[in-house]
Amino acid sequence: MENLHNKVALITGGSRGIGLQIAKHLAAEGVHIAITGRNFNHLEDAVDELSTFDVEVTAIVCDSVNKEDIQAAVAHTLETFERIDILVNNAGIMHNSSFLDTTEEDLMNMMAVNVFGPFHFMQEVLPHMIAQKSGDIVNMSSMSAVNAGPTSSAYSASKFALSGLSDGVMREMRQHNIRTFLIHPSAVLTDLIGEVTLDPETMTHPEDIAEVIISQLKINRRTFVRTNQIWATNPTKL
Numbered sequence: 001m002e003n004l005h006n007k008v009a010l011i012t013g014g015s016r017g018i019g020l021q022i023a024k025h026l027a028a029e030g031v032h033i034a035i036t037g038r039n040f041n042h043l044e045d046a047v048d049e050l051s052t053f054d055v056e057v058t059a060i061v062c063d064s065v066n067k068e069d070i071q072a073a074v075a076h077t078l079e080t081f082e083r084i085d086i087l088v089n090n091a092g093i094m095h096n097s098s099f100l101d102t103t104e105e106d107l108m109n110m111m112a113v114n115v116f117g118p119f120h121f122m123q124e125v126l127p128h129m130i131a132q133k134s135g136d137i138v139n140m141s142s143m144s145a146v147n148a149g150p151t152s153s154a155y156s157a158s159k160f161a162l163s164g165l166s167d168g169v170m171r172e173m174r175q176h177n178i179r180t181f182l183i184h185p186s187a188v189l190t191d192l193i194g195e196v197t198l199d200p201e202t203m204t205h206p207e208d209i210a211e212v213i214i215s216q217l218k219i220n221r222r223t224f225v226r227t228n229q230i231w232a233t234n235p236t237k238l
């Protein structure tokens with residue numbers, strides 16, 4: 001099994017939802033944490049929560065649509081910890097609308113955060129992982145990258161694109177001892193999905209996604225789970 005203790009993780013969109021749970025679960029394993037997000041106060045609250053673990057924590061204000069922000073976030077993480085072992089491309093947005101009501105701007109916004117963000121983060125981080133001959137990339141896609149639904153064409157397009165990007169990176173990078181994990185959750189109980197009509201207890205919670213990711217990262221590094229699909233037991237419309 002892989003020991004995560006003393007590794008360094010950079011988690012995008014780490015101040016709430018699935019990203020915060022991944023950060024907390026990694027911190028519980030002894031992983032030093034850098035989180036990014038757009039809102040300084042939200043990041044500060046997350047740092048307070050993460051500081052209860054016996055690890056170092058840093059937070060960086062970084063808009064995933066801004067390449068310079070991303071370069072600065074990666075540079076800050078490397079200055080602070082001198083390495084990045086795990087990059088979690090988690091930050092994402094979803095806008096639901098019927099196809100004919102979806103504007104070019106809606107599609108561009110989702111492509112900017114959900115595809116170009118991970119693209120730039122991986123371009124910044126991978127040279128360091130190649131040099132250190134080790135690394136793990138976790139790309140947070142979605143079941144919407146497997147089956148599009150009505151009102152999710154643009155979001156699905158962005159997640160299909162992320163899945164393709166991730167799969168290509170995986171094929172190039174595994175020769176460098178870099179594992180690329182492509183995660184496909186179905187609906188998870190976070191702010192992203194808006195109003196919930198199901199019994200919350202029957203839905204997947206952010207900590208469930210974090211547990212799956214941590215268990216995958218702990219597999220002996222000669223092996224990795226290329227992609228997964230994480231479903232709730234309770235049937236949903238998704």
Ligand SMILES: NC(=O)C1=CN([C@@H]2O[C@H](COP(=O)(O)OP(=O)(O)OC[C@H]3O[C@@H](n4cnc5c(N)ncnc54)[C@H](O)[C@@H]3O)[C@@H](O)[C@H]2O)C=CC1
Binds near residue numbers: 141142186
């Ligand atoms: N909640 C769900 O049902 C599912 C979520 N996902 C994916 O999981 C990831 C996390 O989503 P949730 O935790 O559910 O949502 P959330 O809305 O609770 O959290 C999203 C995070 O991304 C950050 N973010 C958004 N735009 C950003 C930007 N421009 N720059 C920097 N950070 C930005 C937010 O600040 C927040 O921290 C997303 O990529 C989402 O597409 C995938 C499948 C299901």
Ligand SMILES: CC(=O)C(C)=O
Binds near residue numbers: 143144185188192238
């Ligand atoms: C929000 C999302 O990505 C779903 C429901 O697959």
